[in-house]
Amino acid sequence: MNKHIGFDAIVVGAGLAGSAAALVMAREGLNVALVERGQKPGSKNYFGGAIYTHAIAEVLPDFMERKPKFERPVTEAGFWFLAEDGLTKMVTQGGKLNAEPADAYTALRADFDLWWAAQAQAAGALLIPKTTVVDFIRAAGGAVVGVMTDRPEGEIYAPVVIISEGVNNLLTQKLGLIDHDLEPAHQALAFKQVISLPAKEINARFGLPDANHGVAASVLGDVSLGLPGMGFIYTNKKTISVGLGVMLDTLAEYQLRPYEVLQRYLEHPAIAPLVAGGQLLEYGGHLIPEGGWHDMPQLYTDGAMVVGDAATMVNALHWEGTNMAIISGKLAAETALEAHQQSDFSVRTLAGYEARLKEGFILKDMKQYRRFSRFLETHPEFMGTYPAFLNDALGGFFSAYGKPKRQLFTEIYQSLTGRRSLFQAAGDMLSMGRAVLGW
Amino acid sequence: MFHALVAIKQVPDTTNIRIDPETGNLVREGVPAIMNPYDAHALAEAVKWKRKLGGKVTVVSMGPPSFITTIREAIELGADRGILLSDRKFAGADTLATSYVLAAAIEVIHKEEPISLLFFGKQAIDGDTAQVGPGVAVRLELPILTYATKIRAVDLENGFVTVERHTEHWVEVVETPMPTMLTCEKEIAEIPFAPLPDLIRSLRYDPEIWTMSAGPLEFDKQQVGVLGSPTIVFKMGTPPLPEPGEKFNTREVGVEKAVKLALDKAAAAGVLQAVLGGAQ
Amino acid sequence: MTTRRFWVFIEQVEGNVHPVSWELLGVARDLASQVAAEAEEKGDAVVVEAVLLGDKVEAIAQEALGYGADRVYLIDDPVVAYYRNCPYYKGIAAVAEKYAPEVFLIGATILGRDLAGAVATALHTGLTADCTGLEMGEVRGVKHKLLLATRPAFGGNIMATIVCRQHTPQMSSVRPRVFPMPEYDPAAEGEIIREPLGVTEAGALTCILEFLHHQEKSVDIEYADVIVAGGRGLETPENFQLIQQLADVLGGVVGASRPCIDAGWIDSAQQVGQSGKTVRPKLYIAAGISGALQHKVGMQNSDFIIAINSDPQAPIFEVADVGIVGDLFQVIPAMIAQIEAYQQEAAT
Ligand SMILES: Cc1cc2nc3c(=O)[nH]c(=O)nc-3n(C[C@H](O)[C@H](O)[C@H](O)COP(=O)(O)OP(=O)(O)OC[C@H]3O[C@@H](n4cnc5c(N)ncnc54)[C@H](O)[C@@H]3O)c2cc1C
Ligand SMILES: Cc1cc2nc3c(=O)[nH]c(=O)nc-3n(C[C@H](O)[C@H](O)[C@H](O)COP(=O)(O)OP(=O)(O)OC[C@H]3O[C@@H](n4cnc5c(N)ncnc54)[C@H](O)[C@@H]3O)c2cc1C
Ligand SMILES: Nc1ncnc2c1ncn2[C@@H]1O[C@H](COP(=O)(O)O)[C@@H](O)[C@H]1O
Numbered sequence A: 001m002n003k004h005i006g007f008d009a010i011v012v013g014a015g016l017a018g019s020a021a022a023l024v025m026a027r028e029g030l031n032v033a034l035v036e037r038g039q040k041p042g043s044k045n046y047f048g049g050a051i052y053t054h055a056i057a058e059v060l061p062d063f064m065e066r067k068p069k070f071e072r073p074v075t076e077a078g079f080w081f082l083a084e085d086g087l088t089k090m091v092t093q094g095g096k097l098n099a100e101p102a103d104a105y106t107a108l109r110a111d112f113d114l115w116w117a118a119q120a121q122a123a124g125a126l127l128i129p130k131t132t133v134v135d136f137i138r139a140a141g142g143a144v145v146g147v148m149t150d151r152p153e154g155e156i157y158a159p160v161v162i163i164s165e166g167v168n169n170l171l172t173q174k175l176g177l178i179d180h181d182l183e184p185a186h187q188a189l190a191f192k193q194v195i196s197l198p199a200k201e202i203n204a205r206f207g208l209p210d211a212n213h214g215v216a217a218s219v220l221g222d223v224s225l226g227l228p229g230m231g232f233i234y235t236n237k238k239t240i241s242v243g244l245g246v247m248l249d250t251l252a253e254y255q256l257r258p259y260e261v262l263q264r265y266l267e268h269p270a271i272a273p274l275v276a277g278g279q280l281l282e283y284g285g286h287l288i289p290e291g292g293w294h295d296m297p298q299l300y301t302d303g304a305m306v307v308g309d310a311a312t313m314v315n316a317l318h319w320e321g322t323n324m325a326i327i328s329g330k331l332a333a334e335t336a337l338e339a340h341q342q343s344d345f346s347v348r349t350l351a352g353y354e355a356r357l358k359e360g361f362i363l364k365d366m367k368q369y370r371r372f373s374r375f376l377e378t379h380p381e382f383m384g385t386y387p388a389f390l391n392d393a394l395g396g397f398f399s400a401y402g403k404p405k406r407q408l409f410t411e412i413y414q415s416l417t418g419r420r421s422l423f424q425a426a427g428d429m430l431s432m433g434r435a436v437l438g439w
Numbered sequence B: 001m002f003h004a005l006v007a008i009k010q011v012p013d014t015t016n017i018r019i020d021p022e023t024g025n026l027v028r029e030g031v032p033a034i035m036n037p038y039d040a041h042a043l044a045e046a047v048k049w050k051r052k053l054g055g056k057v058t059v060v061s062m063g064p065p066s067f068i069t070t071i072r073e074a075i076e077l078g079a080d081r082g083i084l085l086s087d088r089k090f091a092g093a094d095t096l097a098t099s100y101v102l103a104a105a106i107e108v109i110h111k112e113e114p115i116s117l118l119f120f121g122k123q124a125i126d127g128d129t130a131q132v133g134p135g136v137a138v139r140l141e142l143p144i145l146t147y148a149t150k151i152r153a154v155d156l157e158n159g160f161v162t163v164e165r166h167t168e169h170w171v172e173v174v175e176t177p178m179p180t181m182l183t184c185e186k187e188i189a190e191i192p193f194a195p196l197p198d199l200i201r202s203l204r205y206d207p208e209i210w211t212m213s214a215g216p217l218e219f220d221k222q223q224v225g226v227l228g229s230p231t232i233v234f235k236m237g238t239p240p241l242p243e244p245g246e247k248f249n250t251r252e253v254g255v256e257k258a259v260k261l262a263l264d265k266a267a268a269a270g271v272l273q274a275v276l277g278g279a280q
Numbered sequence C: 001m002t003t004r005r006f007w008v009f010i011e012q013v014e015g016n017v018h019p020v021s022w023e024l025l026g027v028a029r030d031l032a033s034q035v036a037a038e039a040e041e042k043g044d045a046v047v048v049e050a051v052l053l054g055d056k057v058e059a060i061a062q063e064a065l066g067y068g069a070d071r072v073y074l075i076d077d078p079v080v081a082y083y084r085n086c087p088y089y090k091g092i093a094a095v096a097e098k099y100a101p102e103v104f105l106i107g108a109t110i111l112g113r114d115l116a117g118a119v120a121t122a123l124h125t126g127l128t129a130d131c132t133g134l135e136m137g138e139v140r141g142v143k144h145k146l147l148l149a150t151r152p153a154f155g156g157n158i159m160a161t162i163v164c165r166q167h168t169p170q171m172s173s174v175r176p177r178v179f180p181m182p183e184y185d186p187a188a189e190g191e192i193i194r195e196p197l198g199v200t201e202a203g204a205l206t207c208i209l210e211f212l213h214h215q216e217k218s219v220d221i222e223y224a225d226v227i228v229a230g231g232r233g234l235e236t237p238e239n240f241q242l243i244q245q246l247a248d249v250l251g252g253v254v255g256a257s258r259p260c261i262d263a264g265w266i267d268s269a270q271q272v273g274q275s276g277k278t279v280r281p282k283l284y285i286a287a288g289i290s291g292a293l294q295h296k297v298g299m300q301n302s303d304f305i306i307a308i309n310s311d312p313q314a315p316i317f318e319v320a321d322v323g324i325v326g327d328l329f330q331v332i333p334a335m336i337a338q339i340e341a342y343q344q345e346a347a348t
Helices: A016-027 A053-059 A109-122 A170-174 A199-206 A248-253 A258-266 A322-342 A347-359 A361-368 A372-378 A385-397 A405-417 A422-437 B037-053 B065-076 B095-112 B132-140 B196-203 B255-268 B271-279 C019-034 C036-042 C058-066 C085-099 C110-122 C237-250 C258-262 C293-299 C328-347
Strands: A009-012 A032-035 A050-052 A076-082 A087-093 A104-106 A126-128 A133-138 A144-149 A155-157 A160-163 A187-196 A215-221 A229-235 A239-247 A279-289 A304-306 B003-007 B010-012 B033-035 B056-062 B081-085 B117-121 B144-155 B160-166 B170-177 B180-184 B208-210 B231-237 B246-249 C003-010 C045-054 C071-076 C103-107 C127-131 C133-137 C146-153 C158-164 C170-174 C191-194 C207-213 C226-230 C253-256 C283-287 C304-309 C322-325
Touching: A009 A016, A009 A144, A016 A032, A016 A053, A016 A109, A016 A322, A032 A109, A050 A053, A050 A322, A053 A322, A076 A229, A087 A215, A109 A126, A126 B196, A133 A170, A144 A160, A160 A322, A187 A248, A187 A258, A239 A248, A239 A258, A304 A322, A304 A347, A322 A347, A322 A361, A347 A361, B003 B037, B003 B095, B003 B132, B010 B065, B033 B037, B033 B065, B037 B056, B037 B117, B037 B144, B037 B180, B056 B065, B056 B095, B065 B081, B065 B196, B081 B095, B095 B132, B095 C110, B095 C127, B117 B132, B132 B144, B132 B180, B132 C085, B132 C110, B144 B170, B144 C085, B144 C110, B160 B180, B246 B255, B255 B271, B255 C304, B255 C322, B255 C328, B271 C283, B271 C328, C003 C019, C003 C058, C003 C085, C019 C036, C019 C045, C019 C103, C019 C133, C019 C170, C036 C045, C045 C058, C045 C085, C058 C071, C058 C191, C071 C085, C085 C110, C103 C110, C110 C127, C110 C170, C127 C146, C146 C170, C158 C170, C226 C237, C237 C253, C237 C283, C237 C328, C253 C258, C283 C293, C283 C328, C304 C328
Parallel strands: A009 A032, A009 A160, A032 A126, A076 A215, A160 A304, B003 B056, B003 B117, B056 B081, B081 B208, B117 B180, B144 B180, B246 C322, C003 C045, C003 C103, C045 C071, C071 C191, C103 C170, C127 C170, C226 C253, C226 C283, C283 C304, C304 C322
Antiparallel strands: A050 A104, A076 A087, A133 A144, A144 A155, A187 A239, A187 A279, A215 A229, A229 A239, B010 B033, B144 B160, B160 B170, B170 C207, B231 C158, C133 C146, C146 C158
16 A cells, blocks of 8 residues: 655646745645656756746745856847848847846756756755656546656645746646647747857857847847747856747748758858867757737646746747736746635635736737737748848948948838838838837 | 665766867866766666565665766665765776775675675776776675676576676576676666656755765775776877778769779779678 | 786686687787886896686697797686686686786686776776777886776767776787787797686586577677678668678678667677677678678678778778779679679689
8 A cells, every 4th residue: 555645736847837836835834845857856857048046036036046057147138139140130239238236147947957956946946856757646626636757656735735837838738728730830849959059259259248148039030041930049157049930830841950040040041150179068949839819828726836838828929928827827826825825726816826917017918919929920021031130221321332321222122122122011010019118 | 575776877868979170188068977888787687686585685885976977776676775985085086096996995895794696797888998897806706707698597506696697609598696896787687667666765865975984884995986096097198090092983084984993993902802802 | 026927717618719819829829918118127027828628628738838938827627617707807816916917817708807906896996898909008007017908988979098006917809800819839839737616616606508509500600701791771681681691792691780680680690799799800881881880890800801882981991901982782793793703713
């Protein structure tokens, strides 16, 4: 007879959302099991990327004293527009970006997630690694009262389960919280390389004074062959993270191989010198749920709540996901604490989770950006035409040529209208605005 | 009672190792540390017999405090007790000094609870020496069966074990009195997926830590670490490359021609004649 | 005057000597010559000696002289008719204590590695495992040359050279096929000295109940003259037939890189490299093998290497005497045809 393994709460997945939830509950004295399928937290997780400190501070005000595993503060951020053979940057430096602690830090998930989970462990949560949750244990009425893992004698009981399983939300589906598979058109496949270079070399190539400065850039245009997608490049201490995301359906339609698209991006004349001579440390891919608002599952049921990527809480344009994950984890944890106080784990109490979300920025942002991924699909010119035009236009503007300026401007103007009629261009801007501002 | 002792070592996962192209040094950063795979299989076999006969499995390891994770992993796989032999003075040990520390500790463990079988890995994948097992066996004057692939029978009553071990020529079926040491091949046992209760116990388990003097024995400082190691690493480097030979590209000269040019080279070096002579 | 003794263990099973023993007599002779000058200066003698155990194996002792031993210590005793760790190591340790060799080389075979660790511990000395390079060299602070033993470490990613400064014998186990076979001189003369084993059957501790012979004899690539090796570039196990055909026309055997073994395409006995076998054929053909370090260390001592790879940058070309950049599925059939034509020509 095996003993019944019981906890006050179970968190499925030690990613950003899961460890945040576990930390908040454990700190208040709950006995928390944090179940992670990877060898260690972070070992299976990928992102760009940068992590936003406002979210961490909300969970852990003294985080800077706990030596977070950040790489570099983001002191330069912006868009890079790639044409076939040129690059135009729109970046901002200094100002707000010089704050201490910075608003965002670049990070490598294998290190950061480990540190983040360690904070939850320090608060008393029990991290159970190398264990995959495969199903739920349900009470007679259907309420979730525990999970089943892939291990022998692998049942764990708890009155409340927080599902922070990430984008591959099999469990969320299993609970019937989302009634459809995520469509390929609503998911981007992101793939990236981590390339190692000496810190000095990185500073020189990116024009950074030292390793306490870093770049985060979203790269548009030729990066994705003009197809719906977006690239990124982040400087870490001694590595560069570079990659891109392309919508799944596009990959399938054009029969693109992720590795080749990335390789082409890395060989771009403006990118190649940044990574030249570096050693490839990692190559990996990960899905990003971009369906956003439309794909959002029901967020709770009796005995369970869904947080983070599993609830499609991602803002694709801003590469924001970690902050939403952390905050949603925290809010779900607070709801679980309340449920323990009331000894009621039914939807009556757990509905408080959605109410808390509505007060914050997550649901508001998600609603505002609800048209964004559809917008990208229907407006490929933002990936091809406009970046190319920008490069032509600025390249023209800043060249002497020895011809009258009026002729030059006419040429620039024609290089746009040759690609897209003025009328179309105006329409594009309008729908871009709608997509971003949520009109 | 059946009491198995398993010696386990933590090693860098050599499938993930990189060399710094500039310095030619090993990059240890970010290389995952794992339980030496042969030791994991040996442990799995020890646990299998414990489950069959009842009894106990003790694991012992010499290394820095980071080895605690590997001892926990052993508990997860079914070990009952874990002992880490850890002291700054143990550092820099070669196989002779390692075998001294392990043998001294095992002797003490054996006095507390007599050991029936000692399980070692065939070799550790970081050094691939396969010397520590035989070294410990000699020091403890135990019979040793290296390259063990199967335990046929454990006869606790009469104190005998029957083991299959492979050699270059055949598989030997060998009988020895217990205690006996086995150094194990991977095929000795599959590594099981541990039940959840064992995993949870391991996460909360703190191994005993024996240092030079804090523990049930005092080690001889002349025999541990650098002092106790007759060998030293004189130099390290990446292997030098010979001058590469000529290349013929089929795209440039065509398949037939490229093959012909290559075979001509082999003929000019006298190789073709030599081997074809042998073929007839 | 002292005598500097370079020892080699002669490994025999049922009267068959493992060729690595002869290779080691060759290298021991070479090492001995590297200290000849400094020995002469001091008036020391330098000798190469062999240690042989077995039951009625005097003929082998004679053979050892032919491969270059000046003297053979022979322990002829029924207890050591078959190899067992305990009687072997005890017998050898006793002889070594008596004669105090300076260097002691043992083949890094399964038997040799079982033995070497035990002997070194019994003699309380250092042992460098699985060496791929040996030389006698100066070491700061030591008056005479020491054995510099080089071996792969960390999965073959790095080569480490190890010395044993103060203890003797300086012991190494050495991979078969790293060193060439010495010439055999049937007229060579030398001494055979019989030594007692000093261990009775009761002291042998273990008892071999039976021998189970391997079902099928696996391909012996270690001592083949021609090896045609295939790698992941073959894509499917069936394509090893193509490799086999080329091996057949050359009278050779088939080898493989590790992924082919891991994928179960071919028997593990055919793996070449760091965790497989070291080979030294007259001709090595690598097809669809990228040439990772771990593969190269196992085959770079081959007399002549032909590499076939579609990637002109493949590292295998770095060790090849000649390379063919191209698709192996085109190149190998062409090669088979041309070799057959060549053979016919030679026959007429
Ligand atoms: C290429 C890329 C770039 C990005 N860049 C940024 C960026 O720069 N900034 C930003 O803020 N966001 C970025 N994001 C988004 C961000 O990474 C995610 O939104 C965030 O990681 C979501 O956190 P999470 O905890 O919900 O999920 P995850 O971090 O995916 O964690 C889920 C965890 O659950 C575990 N798990 C899953 N199923 C099970 C199971 N059944 N049992 C046990 N464990 C399980 C997983 O192993 C994993 O550890 C990026 C995403 C990608 C792919
Ligand atoms: C501790 C350790 C020990 C190891 N030990 C060994 C060992 O003993 N032996 C060993 O081999 N490896 C060993 N390895 C693995 C080694 O690192 C390499 O992974 C392995 O050798 C690669 O095998 P490969 O060349 O067949 O495959 P790949 O590296 O995948 O190379 C395949 C090659 O085939 C070429 N190719 C593909 N198609 C064609 C075609 N149609 N025509 C021509 N060429 C084609 C490709 O260009 C490529 O170069 C070890 C690794 C570790 C970490
Ligand atoms: N530091 C150590 N602690 C415990 N066991 C060890 C240690 N080093 C080696 N061993 C054991 O000895 C075996 C052979 O190791 P090696 O001789 O280093 O190849 C390993 O498989 C382990 O079982």
